[in-house]
Amino acid sequence: MKILLVEDEKEICRLYQDILSSSGFEVVVCQDGETGCISAKKGEWDILLLDIMLPNMDGLEILNEINTLGLTKSKKVVILTNIEKQEVLDRATELGAIKYIIKSEINPSQLIEIVSSL
Numbered sequence: 343m344k345i346l347l348v349e350d351e352k353e354i355c356r357l358y359q360d361i362l363s364s365s366g367f368e369v370v371v372c373q374d375g376e377t378g379c380i381s382a383k384k385g386e387w388d389i390l391l392l393d394i395m396l397p398n399m400d401g402l403e404i405l406n407e408i409n410t411l412g413l414t415k416s417k418k419v420v421i422l423t424n425i426e427k428q429e430v431l432d433r434a435t436e437l438g439a440i441k442y443i444i445k446s447e448i449n450p451s452q453l454i455e456i457v458s459s460l
Contacts, residue, residue, distance in 0.1 A: 344368045345457065346387035348378030348404065349422065350396050354445065358391070361450040362457065375399025382408050387417065389460055392439075394423040394430060402430070405437040414438025418460050 345367050349355050355371050362369045370387065372378035375396035382390055382404055390408075394401035401421065408414060420441045421434045431442050443456065 343388045344370065344386065345389045345391060346370050346372070346378070346381055347391045347422075348372045348375070348382070348396065348401065349391070349393045350374060351393075357450065358453065361454060365454050365458070367457065375401070375404060379404045379407055382413070383411060385411075385413050385417070389457060390417065390419045391422045391457075392419060394421060394425050394434075402433055402437065405434060405439060409437045420456070420460070 345362055347355065347358055347369055349358065350373050355373060359369045359371055370381065372381050376398040378396065379399055392401045392404060401423065405419060414437065419439045420443060421439045422443050422445055424445050426444060434442060441456065
C-alpha cells in the first residue's frame, strides 16, 4: 500500500516515514503544499496523510483540488494536523476526508493501527 505524507515538519516526516515504512508501507513524503498537491493529483497513492497548515498551499486547498478530480471517491484521505477547529473538520469532511487525527494526541503505534485499518 502506498502512502503520500504531506507534512512540513521535518521531525514528524522522518518519524512517520520510518514507522510506516518499517510496517511495510511504501511512503512518499512532500514537505510543502504545492509539491504535495502535484503529487496528490497524480493519484499514485492509496492513503493520503495530509497536514492542514503547509507552506505555499494549505491542506484544504489540496483536498479541494483532488476532490474536484474525483480522487477522494476512490482513495482514502486522513487529515493529520494539530488544528482542532470544528469548521476545519467539517470542511475537510465535506471535501472527502474520512478521518481527522490530532497529531499531538496520537503516538506512532496508534498511527500504524489507524493506517492499517484503512
